Amino acid sequence: MKKRCVFMGYELIIKNANIPQGDRQVLTDILVDKGVIVGFAKDIAAEAEQVIDAKGKLVLPGVIDSHTHFNDPGFTHREDFVTGTSSAAAGGVTMIVDMPCCSVPSVRSVENLHNKLNALEGKGIVDYAMWGGITGEDVRNDVLNIVKEQAAEGVVAFKVYMTPSVPSYPRVTDPEMLEAFYAVAETGMPIGIHAENYAICDYYTQKLKKEGRMDYPAWAEARKILAEKAAIQLGISFSEETGARLHIVHMSTAAGNQLIKEAKLKGVKVTAESCPHYLTLNAVEAMTEFGTFAKIAPPLRRTEDNEALWQGLVDGTIDFMATDHAPYEIATEKDAPGMDVWTSFPGIPGVETLVPIMISEGYNKGRLSLSRLVELLCTNPAVHYGLYPKKGALEIGTDADFTIVDLEKEWTVDKDKMHCKPKYTPFHGMKLKGKVDKTIVRGTLVYDDELGVVGKPGYGEFVKRQSISELPRMLKY
Secondary structure, eight states, X not given: OOOOOEXXXXXXXXXXXXXXETTEEEEEEEEEETTEEEEEEXXXXXXXXXXXXXXXXXXXXXXXXXXXXXXXXXOXXXXXXXXXXXXXXXXXXXXXXXXXXXXSSOSOSHHHHHHHHHHHTTTOSSEEEEOEEOOHHHHHTTOTHHHHHHHHTTOOOEEEESSOOOTTSOOOOHHHHHHHHHHHHTTTOEEEEEOXXXXXXXXXXXXXXXXXXXXXXXXXXXXXXXXXXXXXHHHHHHHHHHOOEEEEOSOOOHHHHHHHHHHHHTTOOEEEEEOHHHHHOOHHHHHHHXXXXXXXSSOOOOHHHHHHHHHHHHHTSSOEEOOOBOOOOIIIIISOTTOOTTXXXXXXXXXXXXXXHIIIIIITTTSSOHHHHHIIIIIHHHHHTTOTTTSSOOSTTXXXXXXXXXXXEEEEOOGGGOOSSSOOOTTTTOEEEEEEEEEEETTEEEEETTTEEOOOTTOOOBOOOOOOOSSOTTSOO
């Protein structure tokens, strides 16, 4: 008769977990103690404070959304850290990385970073890291010392905007961006750019407005594909000049994908992310149906761009996925009386739909292998932002963060059931196969598909960048 090993005193055991091993799923029990993974075993009899039966469902390393705007403190009428991290938990996201621009004050110094972190104390349901900030104003005021100072405090990257963001976060001109690249290059950290050429976007916006265009797809026409292409070309040139690690956030076009692919082949230090809406929605259909609720910057594109970006995910051109989660208050900023295509604010929620869309439209439809899915959602963002192997892995000693997915569950996205503060999404009515069943952060259940969000505000912890690597070997520069 087969003997069963007995281990005592675990904090948590996840039984019958199908974990990724390359492109295979392997059934095992996961042993957790003090918030970290301490072992894997089959057919184990052990005592634990809590036992969760995964029932053969897919158990991924905790998913990371490295591009969110949770608007806290300062713009909490749009989203706050409790609602934002609740939405993350419900979407299977165990860690977010919040942008520096959408808070008051914006994160452009160590003092401002601490102000934000103090304001978030007691609010987070999942773990979080922070982007650092640098603007054209900082360059003009000759205070680029803020870059190394923020780096020393554990921010994971630096963000610049080529187009206007919020008044407290001025965009950069081309030479100001070059100066920012020089400064960030000295830290060895990534510099992320919102890659749209401002002059092109502004000129064609004014042109279409004068022509009387009021249909929502006009927003996408005004912010031309060429605007992203030209911006990425400039960013690549600046990376070649300075040696900085360029990162293209929310890449939306086939043209951008081709530029990144070519730059990587040349050895340029460049990475890119995309978002689920750029893979699955196109401007004409979605903006005609949803209007302002599908308005985002960069805008939705064409079906051929969707297809090119899927290929970019497969071949390694695009390194990982994120969401650019940036909701606005419906009554005052999205659909206020008198607002139109040009005056409504550009941004959509996304953190709650990242995992389901990538499972349904990527893995379940055969576009992505299991190993590539794990890289795109878990491993690569953790490596890129210096959080690996604490985050992004299923290994002994890593944080016990798990995204448990029911691959067979069919369901329909319903905006009214979302956990973000404003209830809208251009994915409303989309039928998906694959749903988040449970979300676990450092060994604690924070979301259950039957019970809802069960995590307590304040459980989530701030995680500093763990390390700086000149060229993370796991990413395909």
